[in-house]
Amino acid sequence: MFSVTARDPVQALRASRIREVANAGMGRNDVLAFWFGEPDEVTPAVIRDAAKSALDAGDVFYTHNLGIPALRETIAAYTSRLHRPVGAERIAVTSAGVSALMLVSQLLVNPGDRVVVVTPLWPNLVEIPRILGAEVVSVPLQLRTHADAPRWELDLDQLLDALVPGTRALLLNSPNNPTGWVISREQQRAVLAHCRKHGIWLLADDVYERLVYDAATEDAQDLSQASGSSGMAGMSDKVSAGALAVGQSACAPSFLDLAEPEERVVSANSFSKSFLMTGWRLGWLQVPVSLMHDLGKLIEYNTSCAPGFVQQAGCVALAHSEAIVAHTLQRYRAARDYLCAQLSAPEFRNAGVIAPRPQGTMYVFFRVEGEQDSLALCKRLVADAGLGLAPGSAFGPEGEGAIRWCFASSTERLAQGVARLAAFLRQR
Ligand SMILES: Cc1ncc(COP(=O)(O)O)c(C=O)c1O
Numbered sequence: 001m002f003s004v005t006a007r008d009p010v011q012a013l014r015a016s017r018i019r020e021v022a023n024a025g026m027g028r029n030d031v032l033a034f035w036f037g038e039p040d041e042v043t044p045a046v047i048r049d050a051a052k053s054a055l056d057a058g059d060v061f062y063t064h065n066l067g068i069p070a071l072r073e074t075i076a077a078y079t080s081r082l083h084r085p086v087g088a089e090r091i092a093v094t095s096a097g098v099s100a101l102m103l104v105s106q107l108l109v110n111p112g113d114r115v116v117v118v119t120p121l122w123p124n125l126v127e128i129p130r131i132l133g134a135e136v137v138s139v140p141l142q143l144r145t146h147a148d149a150p151r152w153e154l155d156l157d158q159l160l161d162a163l164v165p166g167t168r169a170l171l172l173n174s175p176n177n178p179t180g181w182v183i184s185r186e187q188q189r190a191v192l193a194h195c196r197k198h199g200i201w202l203l204a205d206d207v208y209e210r211l212v213y214d215a216a217t218e219d220a221q222d223l224s225q226a227s228g229s230s231g232m233a234g235m236s237d238k239v240s241a242g243a244l245a246v247g248q249s250a251c252a253p254s255f256l257d258l259a260e261p262e263e264r265v266v267s268a269n270s271f272s273k274s275f276l277m278t279g280w281r282l283g284w285l286q287v288p289v290s291l292m293h294d295l296g297k298l299i300e301y302n303t304s305c306a307p308g309f310v311q312q313a314g315c316v317a318l319a320h321s322e323a324i325v326a327h328t329l330q331r332y333r334a335a336r337d338y339l340c341a342q343l344s345a346p347e348f349r350n351a352g353v354i355a356p357r358p359q360g361t362m363y364v365f366f367r368v369e370g371e372q373d374s375l376a377l378c379k380r381l382v383a384d385a386g387l388g389l390a391p392g393s394a395f396g397p398e399g400e401g402a403i404r405w406c407f408a409s410s411t412e413r414l415a416q417g418v419a420r421l422a423a424f425l426r427q428r
Pocket of ligand 1: 037283
């Protein structure tokens with residue numbers, strides 16, 4: 001008899017613990033759920049209308065593997081406004097961020113390769129290299145307290161020490177899901193220099209780059225040099241210069257601000273979070289042009305292409321990008337400030353809640369002192385309080401003891417959740 005089983009690395013994959021908690025709440029309509037990382041609003045009408053028009057016009061056929069030229073050019077123009085200038089020949093359209101990450105991993109990661117990740121981390125980023133048979137090494141962020149304010153921080157030396165010669169790739173997600181940590185420009189420079197020295201690929205997951213609240217604004221020098229212009233005149237059309245979002249940075253620091261076109265740096269991005277398009281499954285990759293031919297083959301054998309009418313809608317999303325991002329940022333900043341203020345109030349502090357204020361993303365990743373089993377705690381929260389949160393252990397062992405709360409929600413709904421958590425903690 002032959003065994004009827006999946007490959008060993010696939011059998012070894014961890015099943016989603018967020019799903020496990022969500023399943024525990026299945027069939028109950030009184031649960032207030034904040035467990036998934038998803039905007040609470042539908043996609044803006046102008047984007048939905050664009051997809052409808054494209055469908056009506058019969059845009060229902062296969063497209064080029066790398067995406068329709070109009071979208072590749074629109075993405076190139078968009079990312080050139082945020083980062084260093086790039087041409088459409090380095091952009092490939094993908095079926096959302098998760099497919100972009102899988103494709104680029106298939107492109108670069110061999111079985112047995114050493115891949116370094118900074119954790120806690122969205123599980124897909126850890127499991128994708130494992131599916132390909134790579135060895136994944138974690139460098140944990142540290143939860144530290146400064147002037148009474150807890151913060152998730154990177155120990156840069158620990159990361160550089162883990163990036164030993166022979167390491168194939170660093171997979172880095174900043175702003176980070178689940179902690180909201182954002183890498184600084186200074187740390188980026190050090191990481192890039194180190195990866196350059198040892199020939200290590202840098203795979204940047206930039207899907208939350210527009211959801212950033214407090215990160216230091218862009219370094220004008222980088223941008224004006226990159227765009228070939230000089231001084232403030234060259235900055236005026238750069239979104240990262242902080243022109244938007246009430247004087248704060250509208251884009252997190254990215255390796256795309258620093259990297260040369262033909263070096264070992266790739267970036268995965270998505271329409272899901274910034275443009276409220278999770279269900280559309282549309283994303284992109286920016287890679288050195290020399291990888292494009294092979295990437296096109298991989299897209300052919302994975303998905304062949306993203307749907308044409310969805311790509312048309314993507315063009316319209318980017319045409320309205322700044323208005324959509326400004327709207328979302330304003331809502332999420334208010335939601336973050338509200339939730340963090342609540343969870344830092346004496347009632348919660350006295351109950352052992354430690355809630356670092358995230359610099360980016362749409363999550364607060366907080367601890368409750370004395371609670372070591374986050375999965376069990378989240379199941380109790382569902383059963384006893386009707387509150388749906390994601391267990392920290394879903395984001396790797398380094399996330400154990402913490403809970404993730406997605407704050408992409410109205411303040412009213414968050415307030416109901418806060419009241420449920422307070423009641424639960426009082427009865428513990
Ligand atoms: C860190 C990170 N990267 C990538 C993605 C992929 O998103 P999508 O596949 O919807 O584009 C997600 C989604 O939650 C994420 O959290």
